[in-house]
Structures are given as C-alpha cells and as structure tokens.
Amino acid sequence: MEDRRRRIREAITGQPQATVTVLSSLLAVQDALGWIPPEALEEVAAYTGSTVNDVWGVASFYPNFRFSPPTTHTLEVCWGPTCHLLGAQALLQAFYETLALSGEGDTPDGRFSLRLNPCLGACAQGPVASLDHRVYGRLTPEGARRLVREVT
Amino acid sequence: MTTPFALYEAMAREAGARWEALANGPHPWVRVGMAICGKAAGAGEVFTALEKALARRGIQATLTPVGCIGLCFAEPLVDIQKPGRPRVFYPRVTPALAETLVEECLLGDNPRPDLALGTLGGRVEGIPPLEEHPAWKVQVRIATRNCGTVEPANLWHYIANGGYRALARALTEMKPAGVLEEVTRSGLRGRGGAAFPTGTKWSFLARAPGPVKYILANAEEGDPGAFNDKGILESDPFTLIEGCTLAGYATGATKGYVFIRHGHEGPITLTRKAIAEAYRANLLGKNILGSAFSFDMEVVLTGESYVSGEETALMEAIEGKRAMPRPRPPFPAQVGLWGRPSNINNVKTLSYVPEIVARGGAWFAGIGTEKSKGTAIVCLSGHVARPGWYEVPFGLTLRQVVEEIGGGTGTGRPVKLLQTGGPLGGVLGAEGLDIPLDFDGMAQAGAILGSGGIIVADTSTCAVDLVRNLLAFCQWESCGKCFPCRLGFTHLLGIVEGIAAGKGRPQDPETMRAIGQSMTLGSLCGHGQLGFNPIQSALRFCAEDFHVHIREGRCPTGACRPLSLPHRTRPQPVEGWYASHAHHRR
Numbered sequence: 001m002e003d004r005r006r007r008i009r010e011a012i013t014g015q016p017q018a019t020v021t022v023l024s025s026l027l028a029v030q031d032a033l034g035w036i037p038p039e040a041l042e043e044v045a046a047y048t049g050s051t052v053n054d055v056w057g058v059a060s061f062y063p064n065f066r067f068s069p070p071t072t073h074t075l076e077v078c079w080g081p082t083c084h085l086l087g088a089q090a091l092l093q094a095f096y097e098t099l100a101l102s103g104e105g106d107t108p109d110g111r112f113s114l115r116l117n118p119c120l121g122a123c124a125q126g127p128v129a130s131l132d133h134r135v136y137g138r139l140t141p142e143g144a145r146r147l148v149r150e151v152t
Numbered sequence: 153m154t155t156p157f158a159l160y161e162a163m164a165r166e167a168g169a170r171w172e173a174l175a176n177g178p179h180p181w182v183r184v185g186m187a188i189c190g191k192a193a194g195a196g197e198v199f200t201a202l203e204k205a206l207a208r209r210g211i212q213a214t215l216t217p218v219g220c221i222g223l224c225f226a227e228p229l230v231d232i233q234k235p236g237r238p239r240v241f242y243p244r245v246t247p248a249l250a251e252t253l254v255e256e257c258l259l260g261d262n263p264r265p266d267l268a269l270g271t272l273g274g275r276v277e278g279i280p281p282l283e284e285h286p287a288w289k290v291q292v293r294i295a296t297r298n299c300g301t302v303e304p305a306n307l308w309h310y311i312a313n314g315g316y317r318a319l320a321r322a323l324t325e326m327k328p329a330g331v332l333e334e335v336t337r338s339g340l341r342g343r344g345g346a347a348f349p350t351g352t353k354w355s356f357l358a359r360a361p362g363p364v365k366y367i368l369a370n371a372e373e374g375d376p377g378a379f380n381d382k383g384i385l386e387s388d389p390f391t392l393i394e395g396c397t398l399a400g401y402a403t404g405a406t407k408g409y410v411f412i413r414h415g416h417e418g419p420i421t422l423t424r425k426a427i428a429e430a431y432r433a434n435l436l437g438k439n440i441l442g443s444a445f446s447f448d449m450e451v452v453l454t455g456e457s458y459v460s461g462e463e464t465a466l467m468e469a470i471e472g473k474r475a476m477p478r479p480r481p482p483f484p485a486q487v488g489l490w491g492r493p494s495n496i497n498n499v500k501t502l503s504y505v506p507e508i509v510a511r512g513g514a515w516f517a518g519i520g521t522e523k524s525k526g527t528a529i530v531c532l533s534g535h536v537a538r539p540g541w542y543e544v545p546f547g548l549t550l551r552q553v554v555e556e557i558g559g560g561t562g563t564g565r566p567v568k569l570l571q572t573g574g575p576l577g578g579v580l581g582a583e584g585l586d587i588p589l590d591f592d593g594m595a596q597a598g599a600i601l602g603s604g605g606i607i608v609a610d611t612s613t614c615a616v617d618l619v620r621n622l623l624a625f626c627q628w629e630s631c632g633k634c635f636p637c638r639l640g641f642t643h644l645l646g647i648v649e650g651i652a653a654g655k656g657r658p659q660d661p662e663t664m665r666a667i668g669q670s671m672t673l674g675s676l677c678g679h680g681q682l683g684f685n686p687i688q689s690a691l692r693f694c695a696e697d698f699h700v701h702i703r704e705g706r707c708p709t710g711a712c713r714p715l716s717l718p719h720r721t722r723p724q725p726v727e728g729w730y731a732s733h734a735h736h737r738r
Contacts (some may be wrong), residue, residue, distance in 0.1 A: 018450050019409075023473020026493070027453055048472070061474040061631075062455025064414060073658050079717060080376025081571060082533040082607050084621045089715060116717075118625055119376035122414060123531065123605075124224030124539035125192040136194030147731065 008043045022048050026065060034070030057093075059135050071113040073151055074090060074128045075099075080119040083127040087140075091127050094116050094141035098148045110150070158440035160320030163433065164311055167417035171312035175635030176236055180213040182206075183239075184299060186231040187386040188418050189222035189379075189540075193227035194246070201247035202230070205254040213258060219387020219422075221300025223287060224540035229300075232257055237543055241282060242267050267362030283484075287538050287557050292519060293526050295503035296543045305425035307433055310390040315616050316435060317510035319394055322401060323443040326509075331402040332340055334356060335505065337513030339525035344370060344461075344498030344571065345602045345678070347524075353495060356405040356485035360493035365405040366491065367396050368470070368496040368551035370421060372414045372454060372461035375574030376625065379542045380529040381499035383410070385419035388503075389426040391447060395502035397436065398509055400447040403495060410499075411466055413456060458629035462677045463496040465631065476633040477677035498603070501530055520546035526592035534607040537562030541604075544589070549584035554608055565610040569571040569694065573602025575622045576682040577614060582692035598689040599621040614711040616701050620648045622686045624717040630679060637680025640671040644687065652712040656702035661691055 025044045029036055041055045048055075049065035059065050071125045076096060079088050095114055099107050102139045106113045125137025131147055139147075174181050184190070184199045199217065223229060226243030230253065234238045240263055242253060256262045265278030272282050280471040282288045293299075302309035310316070315343070324332050336351025357365060361363050370394060373381040384392060410427075412420050427449050430436040430665050438446045449452055452470050454460045460468075460475030466487045469475040488494025504526060506514045517525045524546035530553055531541045537559030544553065550570060552561070561567055570580040579598030580587070586599045594601050609618060627641035644667055650684040668684025691698060 016447075017452070019452055019470070021470075023455060023469065023472040024453065025472075027455065055321060058472065062457055064456045074626050079621070080625070081575070081618060081621050082377050085534045085607070085609055085613060085618070089713070099600055117647070118456075119374065121373075121379050121382050122188045122192040123533035123607075124189050125227070125381055125543070126533060126539075128192055135188060135192040137189070 004033070005043065006036060008037070008040045009047075012043055012047050012093070017068075020048070022050050022055055023062070024066050026055070026059050026062075030065055033100045035066040035068060053060060068106075072096045072114050073132055074115070074130075075148075076115045076117040076120065078118075078120040078128045078130075079116050080123065080126075082123040086119040088127045089124055090141050091139055093142050095129070095148065100144075155324045155503040156443045157320045158569075159441045160316055161720055164317070166313035167308045169227055170308045173486045174214055174216075175233060178212075178235060180211075180235065180256075181233045182213055182215045183218045183231045183233075183300075184215070185220050185227055186217035186381060189220055189224040189303055190227045190229065191312070191418075193244075194226035195349070197228065197247050198228045198245050198250050201250040202254065203360065204259070205251050209254065209255065212259050217305050219304045219381050219389075220541070221292075221503070222296060222383070222543070223538070225287075226537040226540075229269075229704065238271040238275055238276060240271050240279060240462060241269040243269040243548045244512050245329065246255050256341075256385060257584075286348040286559065287542065288674070289566060290545075290548065290552065290557065291465065291543050293543050294516075294519075294527055294539075295500055295529060296382060296387070297390060297507070298391065299384065301464055302388060304422045305389060305429060305431040305587070306674060307390065307435075310388070314510065315390055315506070316505040317400075319397055320441060322398060323441055323445060326357070328402050328404060331398055331509055331666065334509055334513040335402065338504075339513070340501065340504055340510045340515035340516065341524065341591060342498055343500035343529070343603070344541075349603070350497065350501055352484075353497070354359075354399065354403050355497040356483070357405065360485050361490045362493055364492045365403065366489045366492055366494040367399045367403070367405045367408040367472075368494055368501075369396055369408060369410045369449060369499055369502050370461060370463070370466060370496055371410055371423075371499045372458075372466065373499075373603060374413070374458035374461050374629070375603045375660065376604050377533055377571065377607045378531050378574060378603040380531050380604050382412075382419045384417055384499055384503050385423050389423045390430070391503045391506055392423070393426055393430055393436070395505035396449060397447050398505050399495065399497065399502060399571065400604075402577065403444055406447065408447065409453045409489070411460075411470060412451060412453060413460075414453040415456070417425055420453065427451065428529075436600075442625050458625075459629065459631040459677065459679050462679065466496065467494065467675065474631070476631045477679075478511065500604070512736070516561055517643050519588050522589070523592055528589055528604055529599060530589070530604045530606055530608055532558045532608065533727060535561040535563050535565075535613070537611040546588075546590045548578075548589045549585065550587050550589055550606070553589060553606065554585060558608065562612040562614070563606060565609050567608060568611045568613055569609040569618060570599075570617060571607040571618065572605065573600035574605055575625045576600075576678060576685055577602045578689035579618060579622075579693060580685050581672075598685075598692060599686075612709055612711060614707050614709040615650065615697040615703075616652050616707070617692045619686055619690045620645070620652050620712075620715070621650055621717065624715075626679070626683050634675045634677075634680055636671045636674035637683060638666050640680065641683060643667055644684075648687070652707070653714070654701065654705035655696075655708075656704060656705075660702060661698065664691075664708060
C-alpha cells in the first residue's frame with residue numbers, strides 16, 4: 001500500500017510538462033498505474049492545492065479513468081459512424097462472444113477489459129479496434145476472434 | 153548585425169545539403185507511412201520486414217518512417233527513391249511483398265510496375281505518375297505539403313522543404329501588423345467548424361492589452377470521421393508549430409498550447425518532439441533567431457471528451473477542470489485561459505499560416521471560391537473505394553470529391569447518404585452530391601463542412617440507423633452542464649431508438665423538432681445548439697426512411713437491428729469510497 005502511494009507520488013511529481021493541473025496529474029497516475037486508486041485522489045488534491053471532491057469531480061467526468069485495478073489486456077472497439085457503417089456491431093458481437101461478456105467491462109479472470117470508444121481516429125481503416133493501444137484496421141469478426149485467441 | 157533571416161539561411165543551407173544527400177545521395181531512400189492509418193493496416197510489420205531484408209542482403213539504404221500522404225486506402229504505403237530517380241509508391245505492402253521489393257527493386261533494378269501505384273517527381277516506364285491519379289490530380293497541397301514526404305519531427309527535413317522561411321522573413325522585415333495583414337488579406341477562415349475569418353479573430357487578440365496572451369491550437373478533433381488534424385500532427389507537426397509562432401508574433405501572444413486528446417500517442421509524441429527540436433534551434437523560446445520576439449509552446453492533454461474541443465470548454469480542460477463551456481461574453485480574446493486574453497484556432501487553420509506568410513495573402517486568396525478561400529482538407533470514410541484525407545480547392549462539388557477522388561462507394565451500390573461535418577453536422581441525401589464544397593454552399597444545404605469529415609453511406613444504409621448512431625454519440629458526449637442538451641439528447645435518442653425498433657409514433661418527428669428547438673435555444677455551446685442538425689437534415693433528405701419505419705413498423709433496408717450502443721452514465725463512486733473521502737477538505 002505504501003509502495004503504491006510512493007508510485008502515485010512519483011507519477012504526479014515527475015510530470016515533464018510545464019503545466020501541471022488536476023487533470024494532468026490524474027492522467028499521469030492513470031498512465032503509471034493503469035487506474036486511479038482511492039489514495040490518488042488525496043495525493044492529487046494535496047499536490048495541486050485542490051480538494052478531494054474537486055479531484056473526484058474531474059476524475060469522474062472523463063471516461064478514460066479506471067477506478068479498479070487494470071486487466072492484463074485492454075480492448076477498445078470503435079463505434080463511431082464510419083465503423084458502424086462498416087460493421088462495428090458485428091465486431092462487437094464477436095468480442096462479446098469470445099470473451100463471454102454482454103457489455104463493457106472486465107472478464108472475470110481479469111485478463112481482458114472491453115471498452116467502447118466513440119472514435120479511435122483511424123476512420124479510413126474502419127472498422128477498427130485496439131488491443132493494448134495498438135489499432136487494428138479493416139477488422140473482420142474472424143480477425144477479432146483471432147486477436148483475442150492469439151494474444152499472449 | 154546578424155539578422156534572423158541570415159541565421160535562418162545558414163540553417164537552410166545545412167538542411168538543404170542533408171536533404172540532397174538523402175534524395176540524391178549514393179543510397180536508395182525508402183519511406184514507409186507510419187501514421188495511425190498505416191500502423192492500423194500493418195505498417196509496423198512492413199517496416200520491420202524491410203529493415204531485416206536490407207540487413208540480410210547488406211544493402212545500404214536509408215529507411216525512414218514518415219507520416220501519412222493522405223492516400224489511406226493504399227496503406228501500408230512504401231515509397232522507394234533510388235539515387236537520381238523519381239519516388240515510386242507501392243500500395244498495400246505486406247511483409248512478404250516488402251521482401252520482394254528489396255530483392256527486385258533495390259538489389260535488382262526492376263521497379264515492378266505491376267505492383268506500383270504511381271511515381272512522384274518524374275517518370276518510370278510502365279508506372280503512371282501520381283499527378284495523373286484521380287485521388288491526387290485535383291489536390292492543391294498547402295497545409296499538407298510535407299505530409300508523407302518528410303520525417304515528421306525532423307527539423308532539418310522541414311527546413312529543407314522551405315520551413316521557417318516565413319518566420320525568419322517575418323522577424324526580419326515585417327512588423328506584427330504586417331503579418332496580421334497578410335492573414336487578413338488571404339481570406340483564411342477557421343477550419344474547425346465555425347468558419348470565422350482568422351484575420352479578424354487575431355485582430356481581437358492583437359488589440360487586447362496585457363503582458364501575457366495565449367494562442368491555443370485545438371487538436372482535440374473529436375468528430376468521428378475526421379482525422380486530418382491528427383494527420384497533420386503525425387506527418388508534419390512543424391507546420392503547426394511555425395503557424396502558432398507566427399500567430400504569436402502577429403498578435404503579441406507569449407505562449408502557445410497544443411491541445412490533444414490523451415491516448416493519441418502518435419500526434420502527442422511527435423508534436424512534443426518537434427517542439428523540443430524547435431527550442432534547441434532557437435526557433436522557440438527567448439529571442440527567437442536573435443530577434444526581440446519570444447514565444448513558448450507546450451502540448452497539453454485532455455481526457456476523452458468531445459465537448460473539450462469547444463473553445464471555452466477547452467480552456468477549462470487546459471486548466472485541469474471538467475471540460476464544460478463557459479458563458480460568453482466575456483469572449484476568449486478578453487478573458488480566456490487563466491483569465492488572460494486568448495485566441496483559439498483549429499490545427500488546420502494555423503497550419504496554413506506559414507505558406508500564407510511565405511507566399512502572400514493574395515496568393516492564397518486566389519485559390520478556391522469568392523467566400524471560401526484556399527483549400528478544404530476533407531476526410532473520406534465509410535462506403536467509399538478510396539478512403540483517405542485530401543486537400544482540395546474549395547468549389548469542387550461533393551460529387552467530384554466522392555466519385556472522382558473517392559472512387560465512388562466501391563460496394564456496387566449507389567450513394568444514399570453523406571454525413572458531413574461531424575455528428576453535429578448534417579445528413580444529406582444523394583442529391584447532396586451536387587452541392588458545392590464551400591462553407592456557405594454546404595451551410596445553405598443544411599450541412600456543414602465542419603472539420604472536413606465526409607462519411608459516405610450506400611443504399612444498404614438506413615437513415616434512421618445512422619441518425620441513431622450519431623445521437624448515441626451526442627448523448628454520450630453531452631457534458632451535462634446545460635439541461636436542454638443533457639436531457640434533450642437522451643429523449644431524442646429514446647425516440648429514435650423507438651422508431652428504429654418499429655415502435656415509432658406519427659407525432660415523433662414533431663416532438664423531436666420541439667425538443668431540438670429548446671436545445672438550440674437553451675444550450676451554452678454548439679453541442680446542444682447544433683445537436684438537432686443531423687435529425688433535421690435527415691428528416692428533410694431521407695424522410696422516406698423515417699416514414700416507412702413509423703407507418704409500417706419496419707426498416708426499409710434491414711439495417712436497423714437492436715444495437716449495443718452505450719447510453720452514458722458517469723462512473724459511480726466505489727461503494728463507501730466517496731463517503732469516506734467526502735469530509736477531506738483542504
């Protein structure tokens with residue numbers, strides 16, 4: 001626990017950019033730990049001269065923060081209009097089936113988390129999904145199943 | 153006395169020599185498109201395969217990752233330039249094909265015309281020049297002039313291609329008012345969606361008093377279907393950095409922020425690297441090129457929030473708060489970021505500035521149409537044969553863009569819908585193909601050019617299904633500050649989901665109009681004000697799809713099925729957690 005607090009402090013104080021805010025500090029913790037543990041709210045509040053309430057206000061606003069420990073792998077499926085037209089729903093169904101999920105969330109074994117992303121930014125290669133922040137384009141349902149099967 | 157221009161010229165000479173050594177030196181030069189579209193198509197594996205194949209055969213060649221040249225349909229795209237020869241582009245390269253290219257083009261001397269897409273800068277027998285390719289020949293590349301040609305954050309590459317000439321000249325022989333005048337004369341209008349004249353916007357900031365003023369470059373680009381801002385940052389970040397610096401000089405600003413969404417690693421890393429390079433060369437920082445002008449720049453990240461691309465919400469996010477819009481007035485030019493006068497421009501807008509200052513405003517004003525000067529950078533995606541991003545002069549018709557550049561739907565079915573300008577833009581029918589591509593023509597038709605995204609949908613698409621997707625996005629992304637927007641989108645989505653499921657009621661279109669009207673009147677920012685646009689235009693251009701759904705309770709195309717689309721709920725505190733922390737006050 002104290003080790004985690006130390007890692008949070010390192011992430012917050014080690015931000016390389018000049019502008020340090022509540023949001024930038026939370027993003028630094030998310031990058032370093034893969035989630036926002038409860039004590040990170042206290043640390044960010046103390047470091048930025050803010051309150052825990054205000055920090056939670058920011059953390060709960062942006063959907064890219066996690067509030068539970070990260071899974072081994074992160075899958076994001078794009079559901080923007082381009083990918084929707086090109087078969088995003090079929091991809092999503094393939095991921096749901098392969099992972100035995102029925103919506104966004106984590107697999108019970110803690111290996112995968114599945115998120116819907118409104119646009120991954122590679123529309124010209126749609127439909128796209130990302131595995132551990134690497135984007136895969138022109139994906140088919142079979143390709144989606146293979147992606148999950150072959151990840152180590 | 154050494155002038156900024158003399159200092160620049162010394163750099164330009166060295167840059168030119170380095171570039172010449174690459175392009176016409178003793179070794180071949182191999183460039184691989186490694187922006188997000190290239191990587192998503194497998195460019196990483198192709199790059200590794202090329203590296204290994206070159207090493208295994210002991211071939212001396214320069215292998216360079218570049219950004220995106222805009223021809224995303226051809227990714228992974230490899231271009232090979234042998235000494236003194238033109239660049240030859242090979243589309244859809246696989247690792248196996250990469251081996252073949254090394255074997256036959258580099259080790260041997262067969263340019264494999266059967267595998268090539270085109271050439272640039274000369275002719276090779278059997279390969280058509282790219283200048284004759286329908287996706288290339290109508291392009292006028294100004295803001296994207298270097299994309300796919302230079303290594304993205306390589307200062308020498310940028311300078312060798314004319315970069316920083318404009319800034320050096322401005323600092324040597326132009327007053328700030330002179331730079332502002334060129335931009336005003338160019339007729340440049342904002343490329344983020346609102347199309348406000350850039351020169352006028354800058355003049356507000358120039359007139360604002362104060363020792364600290366900011367230029368904010370908005371790269372948030374949350375519009376699904378738009379990827380040109382990130383494309384520029386991933387391919388040529390220096391054109392934005394020079395544009396920001398010139399904007400700072402013209403308006404008396406002291407610092408520039410580039411605002412990018414967390415998670416878009418390519419644009420973030422490359423822009424940060426380019427800014428660091430510019431500092432090293434004294435092209436940013438104190439007394440730029442020995443002049444009296446100082447300017448700082450920094451990349452700031454936002455969390456995932458579409459509304460953070462709105463100019464006042466953007467300032468809130470830079471300050472580290474929730475991305476929620478502020479009431480105006482006061483306007484950003486008076487009270488902006490941290491209470492200081494600020495100017496917000498889209499990445500594309502600022503990326504035009506170096507060429508406008510270098511070539512003069514009149515040159516830029518000579519391109520495009522009377523009221524839409526210059527070029528549009530359009531992103532084609534969806535049911536289109538050649539998805540990609542293309543810089544074309546204003547005044548073409550959407551038909552030319554979709555059919556000539558995009559090559560039509562590529563599905564064998566005709567175009568049914570065009571979704572332009574992002575989720576707050578419009579949904580046009582096939583008759584929209586004859587609308588001219590310019591700010592006012594598109595606005596009159598009930599669509600907007602917005603950030604340049606054009607999503608093409610063929611006749612297998614149902615307008616109700618597409619509108620449902622757009623509304624789900626808007627509902628998900630409403631920041632929640634203004635209740636007409638927060639509740640309005642939730643109701644609109646509920647109604648359209650009912651229509652999609654065959655449970656529409658005859659009064660639904662009228663109810664939606666009433667909701668849309670209160671959203672337009674009662675929301676602080678464009679998200680709520682424009683949120684009814686897609687429904688309004690879809691009801692106008694694709695009324696039949698809605699009627700069949702409502703009257704007959706069925707989908708005319710069969711595209712509407714139950715969907716897994718997210719309805720937004722903000723994360724709830726972990727049980728007991730919030731309560732146990734709520735008493736902690738500073």
